Amino acid sequence: MNSGRSGTDSWPYPTLIAHRGGGIHAPENTLAAMKTGYLHSYTMAEFDVKLSSDSVALLMHDSTLDRTTNGHGPVMEKTMAVLEQLDAGSWHSESFRGEPVPRFSTVAQYLHGLGMMANVEIKPCAGREVETGRMVGSLCVDLWRDRFVKPLISSFSVDSLVASREAAPDLPIGLLVREPGKDHFAVLESMGCVSIHCDHRFVDAGLVRLFHDHNYRVMVYTVNEPNRVSELLALGVDGIFTDQLELMAKKFAQHLADTGRKIAAPPMP
Ligand code: G3P
Ligand code: MG
Numbered sequence: 001m002n003s004g005r006s007g008t009d010s011w012p013y014p015t016l017i018a019h020r021g022g023g024i025h026a027p028e029n030t031l032a033a034m035k036t037g038y039l040h041s042y043t044m045a046e047f048d049v050k051l052s053s054d055s056v057a058l059l060m061h062d063s064t065l066d067r068t069t070n071g072h073g074p075v076m077e078k079t080m081a082v083l084e085q086l087d088a089g090s091w092h093s094e095s096f097r098g099e100p101v102p103r104f105s106t107v108a109q110y111l112h113g114l115g116m117m118a119n120v121e122i123k124p125c126a127g128r129e130v131e132t133g134r135m136v137g138s139l140c141v142d143l144w145r146d147r148f149v150k151p152l153i154s155s156f157s158v159d160s161l162v163a164s165r166e167a168a169p170d171l172p173i174g175l176l177v178r179e180p181g182k183d184h185f186a187v188l189e190s191m192g193c194v195s196i197h198c199d200h201r202f203v204d205a206g207l208v209r210l211f212h213d214h215n216y217r218v219m220v221y222t223v224n225e226p227n228r229v230s231e232l233l234a235l236g237v238d239g240i241f242t243d244q245l246e247l248m249a250k251k252f253a254q255h256l257a258d259t260g261r262k263i264a265a266p267p268m269p
Contacts (some may be wrong), residue, residue, distance in 0.1 A: 004210045008188065010262055011217060012149045013117055015233070015255040016248055018042040019222050020061065023243035028068060029059035031110055033189035037115045038247040043257045045116055048123040049104050051132050056080035057104035057209055058138055063125050068099060076125040107149075108143040119219075119239075120166060121176065122155035133163030141168045154197050161191055161235070174219060180207060188216060195219050195239070200232060201258075208235045212263045226251050238263075 015083055020038070021033025025040070029131060037045045045095035048061045053076055066070035069086040070075050073079070080103065089099025102110075104120075111118055118139060124132035137153065144150050154174040155161045174195035175188055179202040188196060195217035203220055211218050223229050232240055238261070242248045249256060 010260040011238065012259050013119075013239060014043050014257050015153060015238065015257055015261075016042065016044075016242060016252060017043045017119060018218075018245055019241040019243050021045045023245040024087075027089045027096050027099055029061055029102075030088055030096075031107065032089065032096055032104050034097050034107060034110055034114065034116065037245060038116060039224070040249050041253070041256050042245060042249070043259075045111065046119040046121060046241050047107065048121045049132070050075060050123050051128055051134050051135060052080040052083055054079045054081075055075055055131065055135065057132075057135055057202065058083060059102050059104060059107055061123060074125065076128060076139060076145055077237055084184030101235065104139060105143060108139075112147065117149050118151040119174075119241075120151045120153050122153065122160040124155075124157055124160050129157045129159035130163045132168045133157070136160075137164030137167030137171070139169055140164070144171075152195070154195070158187060158191070161193075165191055176200070180211065180218075180219055182210070188214075190217050197221060198241075200237075201227065203232065203235065203237065205235050208237060212236065215263065217263070 018037030020028035021230055022036035026033040026036035034045055047059050048058050060075055068091055069088045071086045083101045086101050087098055088101045089096030090150040104185045112231045122136045124134055142150050151169050152172050153164050154176050156176040165240055174191050174197050176198045179198050180198040199217040200220035200223050208218050217238040220237050221241040223240050223242050
């Protein structure tokens with residue numbers, strides 16, 4: 001239980017993480033996005049997982065289909081067979097026309113083939129928090145059974161995280177919030193989280209120190225300005241999600257595969 005909990009242990013993940021797989025360069029949450037992240041030298045992808053009406057886990061950020069596919073209406077009202085017929089690519093650009101909505105299991109196998117790590121964000125449709133958490137946790141156990149580096153599971157939904165924890169007691173989990181603070185320690189502790197994932201605009205030196213002193217990793221989303229990445233690196237954040245894959249890979253190449261880092265020892269009183 002709580003295998004990765006001790007924050008001073010080495011950490012298997014890189015600092016720079018490809019947001020939604022391919023950032024700005026590819027249609028989010030698709031196989032093409034994962035390939036794009038890989039081709040830009042990223043070793044870890046973040047993506048969003050929810051369930052179809054027939055409870056198949058798939059990648060999609062929004063609760064409706066309209067923004068990122070040629071379909072309409074709520075995702076959770078469609079079967080996977082229907083979702084798989086949609087075009088999830090041409091909203092981005094013509095060259096991705098026909099890119100399908102992928103199953104979570106297909107993406108996991110694809111990432112294994114690329115040798116990439118994963119941050120699996122559970123993004124449940126309203127009312128399906130527990131079911132989605134349980135299913136994603138269980139799938140993470142099965143799909144990464146033979147992999148040395150396990151996926152980092154995260155969610156804004158505490159109910160989803162609790163359910164995923166029950167299904168996957170040995171996998172690391174992180175709590176997603178907008179504005180982090182001391183109030184989050186109770187829930188982090190109760191769920192055995194390894195990390196807090198927060199909006200970078202609410203992160204400063206004191207905040208990073210506070211969470212590091214309590215052995216929690218600090219992950220920040222979504223950072224698309226190189227100067228801000230530099231600042232956050234100087235603060236010692238542990239993970240930075242970015243859409244600007246090409247730009248950041250050029251400027252911060254050493255952070256694409258800087259795995260195994262420990263949290264710096266807290267300063268002496
Ligand atoms: O997991 C980090 C980030 O992806 C959270 O926000 O809305 O892009 O899923 P969102
Ligand atoms: Mg996300």
